[in-house]
Amino acid sequence: MSELFTDRLWKRVEPIWHAYLEHPFVKGLGEGTLDQEKFKHWLKQDYVYLIDYSRLFALGSAKAEDLETMTVFAKLLHGVLDLEMDLHRKYAAEFGISAEELEKTEPSAITVAYTSYMLNVSQRGGVENVIASVLACEWSYHFIGKSLASWPGALDDNFYSSWVKLYSSNEFAELAAHCKRLMNKIAEDKPEQELKRLEEIVIRTSQFEYMFWDMVESRAEWPVNQK
Numbered sequence: 001m002s003e004l005f006t007d008r009l010w011k012r013v014e015p016i017w018h019a020y021l022e023h024p025f026v027k028g029l030g031e032g033t034l035d036q037e038k039f040k041h042w043l044k045q046d047y048v049y050l051i052d053y054s055r056l057f058a059l060g061s062a063k064a065e066d067l068e069t070m071t072v073f074a075k076l077l078h079g080v081l082d083l084e085m086d087l088h089r090k091y092a093a094e095f096g097i098s099a100e101e102l103e104k105t106e107p108s109a110i111t112v113a114y115t116s117y118m119l120n121v122s123q124r125g126g127v128e129n130v131i132a133s134v135l136a137c138e139w140s141y142h143f144i145g146k147s148l149a150s151w152p153g154a155l156d157d158n159f160y161s162s163w164v165k166l167y168s169s170n171e172f173a174e175l176a177a178h179c180k181r182l183m184n185k186i187a188e189d190k191p192e193q194e195l196k197r198l199e200e201i202v203i204r205t206s207q208f209e210y211m212f213w214d215m216v217e218s219r220a221e222w223p224v225n226q227k
């Protein structure tokens, strides 16, 4: 049996994704010691990130050439809007932040750069660009969730255990698996040159993921504050 495209991708992204586990923000989540002001920054930035991320699934559905692919993108869209963003809304309520307030968050420079990159790549290409753009996001969070779930105490009752539980859950695993299956199916008949191009999108988005962790750790917004 020939190698799956996602196995090939894994070899390229593995060093980047292992660096996430060494990142102070991610470590703080797993150890339950993360500064809540930093987490609040993640919560707000990630909420507006996920709004644009959802648009990608809607775009994937519109660009799909068959009903099966259209349905997978629709399931992924539902997964973000309901399952994942519900986690954000619940945490926000604990901070006394309403869903409306979350939605009004001003996206930071990195949030804009990351979502604009994915939207640009996806709008310029076919369904293969869309799935390559969204893959690292869904798959790497599940990788992080599963890794943190094996750390001592990460699933015990602490402020961040709901975070670890969601991203290591079977429901979230299924969303990541949908993305991987779709990526492999679409890659099946693609020439090497095209596979290389898709691989680069996955590497870039993996790098953006690291930059997003950095941004929330330092609570960065824009370099010059106008307020």
Ligand SMILES: Cc1ncc(CN)c(N)n1
Pocket (backbone or CB within 6 Å): 046, 049, 050, 084, 136, 137, 138, 141, 209, 212
């Ligand atoms: C930045 C980012 N990347 C990935 C995920 C998981 N969907 C997320 N919520 N936020």
